[in-house]
Amino acid sequence: MKYIYLKTIGTMETSIVEDLKRSLSLLIPFSLRCVYDNEYPLFAFEPERNQYYAKKIIVKLASEIPHDCEKLIAITDVDLCTPVLTFVYGEAQLGGKVAIVSMNRLEKEYYYLPPGNTTLLVDRLVKECIHELGHCYGLFHCHDSQCVMFFSNSIFTIDNKQKRFCMKCKEFFERQIGKEHNHAEK
Amino acid sequence: MPRSRILVVDDEEIMRSSLSDWLIEDGYDVLAVEDGFHALERVKQEEWDLAVVDLKMPKMDGLEVLKKMNKIKPKLPVIIITAYATIDSAVMAIKEGAADYIVKPFNPEEISIVIAKLVERQRLIKENIRLRRALAKRFKFQDLVGKSPEMLKVIEMIKTVAPTKSTVLIRGESGTGKELVARAIHELGPRKNFPFIAAACGAIPETLLEAELFGYEKGAFTGAVSQHKGRIEMADRGTLFLDEIGDISPKTQVDLLRFIQEREFQRIGGKTAIKVDVRIIAATHKNIEEMIAKGEFRDDLYYRLNVITIEIPSLRERKEDIPIFAEHFLEKFSLDTGKTVDNISDEVMKILIGYNWPGNVRQLENAIEHALVVSQEPEIKVQDLPQYLITQEDIRDEIKPTQSMSDMERRHIAHVLKAHGWNITKTAQVLGINRITLYKKIKKYNLKKDKDTGTRP
Numbered sequence A: 001m002k003y004i005y006l007k008t009i010g011t012m013e014t015s016i017v018e019d020l021k022r023s024l025s026l027l028i029p030f031s032l033r034c035v036y037d038n039e040y041p042l043f044a045f046e047p048e049r050n051q052y053y054a055k056k057i058i059v060k061l062a063s064e065i066p067h068d069c070e071k072l073i074a075i076t077d078v079d080l081c082t083p084v085l086t087f088v089y090g091e092a093q094l095g096g097k098v099a100i101v102s103m104n105r106l107e108k109e110y111y112y113l114p115p116g117n118t119t120l121l122v123d124r125l126v127k128e129c130i131h132e133l134g135h136c137y138g139l140f141h142c143h144d145s146q147c148v149m150f151f152s153n154s155i156f157t158i159d160n161k162q163k164r165f166c167m168k169c170k171e172f173f174e175r176q177i178g179k180e181h182n183h184a185e186k
Numbered sequence B: 001m002p003r004s005r006i007l008v009v010d011d012e013e014i015m016r017s018s019l020s021d022w023l024i025e026d027g028y029d030v031l032a033v034e035d036g037f038h039a040l041e042r043v044k045q046e047e048w049d050l051a052v053v054d055l056k057m058p059k060m061d062g063l064e065v066l067k068k069m070n071k072i073k074p075k076l077p078v079i080i081i082t083a084y085a086t087i088d089s090a091v092m093a094i095k096e097g098a099a100d101y102i103v104k105p106f107n108p109e110e111i112s113i114v115i116a117k118l119v120e121r122q123r124l125i126k127e128n129i130r131l132r133r134a135l136a137k138r139f140k141f142q143d144l145v146g147k148s149p150e151m152l153k154v155i156e157m158i159k160t161v162a163p164t165k166s167t168v169l170i171r172g173e174s175g176t177g178k179e180l181v182a183r184a185i186h187e188l189g190p191r192k193n194f195p196f197i198a199a200a201c202g203a204i205p206e207t208l209l210e211a212e213l214f215g216y217e218k219g220a221f222t223g224a225v226s227q228h229k230g231r232i233e234m235a236d237r238g239t240l241f242l243d244e245i246g247d248i249s250p251k252t253q254v255d256l257l258r259f260i261q262e263r264e265f266q267r268i269g270g271k272t273a274i275k276v277d278v279r280i281i282a283a284t285h286k287n288i289e290e291m292i293a294k295g296e297f298r299d300d301l302y303y304r305l306n307v308i309t310i311e312i313p314s315l316r317e318r319k320e321d322i323p324i325f326a327e328h329f330l331e332k333f334s335l336d337t338g339k340t341v342d343n344i345s346d347e348v349m350k351i352l353i354g355y356n357w358p359g360n361v362r363q364l365e366n367a368i369e370h371a372l373v374v375s376q377e378p379e380i381k382v383q384d385l386p387q388y389l390i391t392q393e394d395i396r397d398e399i400k401p402t403q404s405m406s407d408m409e410r411r412h413i414a415h416v417l418k419a420h421g422w423n424i425t426k427t428a429q430v431l432g433i434n435r436i437t438l439y440k441k442i443k444k445y446n447l448k449k450d451k452d453t454g455t456r457p
C-alpha cells in the first residue's frame, strides 16, 4: 500500500493540515498520510529576494523519500519563487515524485475574510495540491479556466477554478496512474 | 493541434532549466540552448513559434542573436529577457525588432500572457499562410489560376467548349494567358492525345508566315531545298492555335479563310490538296471590329473564327486573383531556383494588389521572378520588387505629422479608387460611404483616372 504524503515545512497549523487532508482524500483515489516538520528550509533561502527557491526544496525532499510514498506534497508557509518567476504558488517535478505548495500568498490575500474561517484558504490549498499532483503524474496546464490544471497566475484564477480536473485531464490523470502502477508491478 | 515550439537561449544553466520547466508545464515544446551560435543553427534547421533570448550573454549578446534571427526567419517573434530593467536596452531591443521585452524574474501573470499572445499570433500567421497556399492550389485549373467570378466564367466556358469541335476566338489583353486557355481547351477535349500546335502570327514575318502555316514543296522558292510540312499539317487530328490573328496580312487572311471553309489546302508550290482534321483556336488582343471597319481585317474570316468567344479579363479587373497568382508563381520559381523563399510580406502583397498591371499576369509573373532572384531572405520584401512597383505613388506614402485631414482624405480616396480600378461601387463600399458622396469627393479633390494602358475595346 502506497500513500500520498503531506509533509509540512515551517509553521503550519495542524487544523488546517487536517482539513486539507480530509478534503483531498475525497477527491483523489489515494490514502493520505501527514508528516510534520517545523524546520525552515534555510538552504533554499535567497536573501536578495527574501524568498525560497522551490526547486531546491524539491530536490532535497526527493533525496529522502519514504519507501511507501506514492507522491509527496510539501506544504509550507514560506514564500516560494523560481529563478525566472517572481513567485509561485507551488512547483512540482513533472512526472516525478515530489511537489511543493505554499500557503504564503494564499493566506495573505485572505485576511479580509472573517477571522477563524479557514474554508477558503483550505479550498485554495486543495486546488494547488491537486494541481501540483497533476504535474507529478505528467499533466500539463489546461486551457479550461475551470479545470484545476489551469495555470494560476493570480489569486483570482485560483478562486475561479474548480477543485477537480476537466474531463480531458481526468482521463489523462487516471490513465497515468494506471500506467505508473502497471510499470511498478512489472 | 500540435504544440507550439519555443526556443530558449540563455547562458545560465539555472535560468535555462527553470524557464524551460515552466514552459513545458505550460504545454509548450521547449528546447534550451546556451548561446547564440547553437540558437541560430536551430533556427535555420527547424520551425519555431517563439524564441526567448537572454540579453546579456558572453560571445554573442541577445541583441545580436535577435538581429541574426530576424534575418533568417523574419516572422519568428523574439522576446528579449534581461535581469534589470533599463529603458535603453528595452528601446534597443524593440528597435531591433524584438516582439517584446521582459525583466526577470518575471511576474507569472505577465509572462504567461505575453507568451500566450505571441504564440497565438504566430499560429494565426502560419494558419494564414497555409490557407493561402491551399487556396492557390484549389483555384488552379489546368494552369489557369483564379477564383474571381470573371475567371470562373472563363473556366466554365472552357469546360463547355472543350468537348466540341467549334472554332474559338480568345480575346484579352497581352499577358492575360490566352495560350493557357487554348491549351486547356485542347487538354480537356477529345483531341488531347494529338498535337497542340501554336503559331505566333504576330511574331513571324509575313513572308515566312505562309510557309510556316501551309508548308512548301521542294523548290517552291529559293531556299526551299526540301519538302516542309506546315503547322496546319502538323496539327492534324489535334488543335491549331493561331495567336495574334489580328496581325496577319490580307493575303494570308484569304488563304486561311479558304482553308477554314474547305478544310483542305495545298503546300506552297504543291499541286495536290491535303485534307486535315484540325480544331482552330485563334486569339487576339486587338479590337477586330475596329479593324474590320477600317478594312484591315476580313469580316468573313472574322465570322468564321468568332463562333465562340472567350473573353479573358485583365488582371486589374480581378484583383482578388492577384494573391493566388503571386503564391502560384512564388512556388513555381522557388522550385525552379531551389531558393526557399516561402512567403510574401503583407506590405508587398498590398503593393501587388494596388498596382494596375498593364502587362497583366505575365508582368506579375516577371515581377515575382525578379523578386525571387533578388531576395536574400525567406520572405519577399518591398526592396526585392522591381523599381516601378516600389516607386508607385501614394501607396507607400507615410502619414506625415504635417498633413491636413483633407489632404489625407484626398490621398486615401485616390489610393482606394486606383486599387479598385476606379470601380465606384466597390470604392464607395470599401470607404464606407455612399456613391453620391464618393462622386462629390472626387469632384472636390479633382481626382482623375490615369490613362488606361489597356487596348481592349
Ligand SMILES: [Zn+2]
Residues within 6 Å of the ligand: A131, A135, A141, A151, A152, B025
Ligand atoms: Zn502548474
Ligand SMILES: [Zn+2]
Residues within 6 Å of the ligand: A142, A143, A144, A147, A148, A149, A150, A165, A166, A167, A168, A169, A170
Ligand atoms: Zn483540464
